[in-house]
Amino acid sequence: QITLKESGPTLVKPTQTLTLTCTFSGFSLSTSGVGVGWIRQSPGKALECLALIYWNDDKRYSPSLRSRLTITKDTSKHQVVLTMTNMDPVDTATYFCAHGLFLASGFEPFDYWGQGALVTVSS
Amino acid sequence: QTVVTQEPSLSVSPGGTVTLTCGLRSGSVSTFYYPSWYQQTPGQAPRRLIYSTNTRSSGVPDRFSGSILGNKAALTITGAQADDESVYHCVLYMDRGFWEFGGGTKLTVL
Numbered sequence: 121q122i123t124l125k126e127s128g129p130t131l132v133k134p135t136q137t138l139t140l141t142c143t144f145s146g147f148s149l150s151t152s153g154v155g156v157g158w159i160r161q162s163p164g165k166a167l168e169c170l171a172l173i174y175w176n177d178d179k180r181y182s183p184s185l186r187s188r189l190t191i192t193k194d195t196s197k198h199q200v201v202l203t204m205t206n207m208d209p210v211d212t213a214t215y216f217c218a219h220g221l222f223l224a225s226g227f228e229p230f231d232y233w234g235q236g237a238l239v240t241v242s243s
Numbered sequence: 244q245t246v247v248t249q250e251p252s253l254s255v256s257p258g259g260t261v262t263l264t265c266g267l268r269s270g271s272v273s274t275f276y277y278p279s280w281y282q283q284t285p286g287q288a289p290r291r292l293i294y295s296t297n298t299r300s301s302g303v304p305d306r307f308s309g310s311i312l313g314n315k316a317a318l319t320i321t322g323a324q325a326d327d328e329s330v331y332h333c334v335l336y337m338d339r340g341f342w343e344f345g346g347g348t349k350l351t352v353l
Contacts, residue, residue: 157342167281167289167332167344180341216288226295227277229334229342233288 122146124156124217126237132207133243142200142217142234149175149195153223156200157230158191160213170215171202174222209241247335249345255323255352263348264315265333271314276335278316280309283330283347292331293318320350328352 128140140158147154157172171191172180181189190203200217215237218230248266255261265278272278274296281289291300293309296316306321316335320327333345 159344166346167334169334169342169344172342180339182341183339218288227336228294229277229279229291229336230281230289231291231294231300233290236288 122219122232124219124232124234126215126217126234128215128237128239130238131240131242134208134241136207138202138204138207138211138239140202140204140215140217140237140239142202144198144200144217144219147219149173149193149198149200151175153221155220155222156193157218157220158200158202158215159218159230160211160215161236162210162213165213168213170204172220173200207241212239212241214238246337247333247343247345249331249333249348251346252349252351255320255327255350257323257325257352259323260319260321261323261350262312263318263320263331263333263350264312265317265335265345266315267335272311272316272335274311276316276337278309278311279334280307280316280318281332281334282327283332289332323352325352 124144155174158170171189173191188205193200217234219232221228280293283289292303292307297309308319310317330347332347334342
């Protein structure tokens with residue numbers, strides 16, 4: 121059974137750096153084809169894919185946020201960490217992590233999701 | 244600006260059929276974009292319904308179907324039920340090797 125859970129601060133101040141951790145079970149990030157992504161959703165708004173890390177440590181970032189994002193994985197701890205620098209009130213959102221399979225035979229994105237973590241940016 | 248376009252809202256009568264679409268501001272959606280569809284109710288994480296254009300995720304009823312219609316990906320709900328009232332999101336695999344979501348469609352069943 122695959123599960124994911126996001127953890128991190130609920131409140132950050134403008135200009136601070138946000139660090140979120142996705143702790144997962146039921147799969148290994150060293151298995152070929154596996155990826156974990158971070159997706160956020162501002163209140164009442166659309167989903168936005170922020171970053172994705174693959175089993176082979178390939179990393180992809182949102183083109184518009186690339187300069188502020190870093191995604192890393194710790195396979196032994198079953199964790200994926202996202203850092204976002206220079207936080208602004210417009211970054212207030214629920215941040216989700218999600219599992220996907222990205223195989224040569226086809227892509228199966230974001231089939232399992234965490235419950236989400238609400239992060240508020242305010243002074 | 245949103246590259247992936249969806250209808251902001253649609254409505255359907257109970258038992259009716261509705262088609263939601265997922266397009267590009269510039270260009271056509273094909274199977275190479277691996278379109279996927281998600282259903283989201285308030286306060287919940289999205290639930291994947293369809294991936295790779297037309298493959299239903301495990302446990303998804305067959306009244307949900309995916310296709311390419313013209314130059315867009317499409318999600319068709321046949322025999323709509325009250326609990327289909329949700330926001331539906333599509334996501335596409337872009338040539339930058341990244342996934343881009345659409346703005347979401349709020350579906351009302353009335």
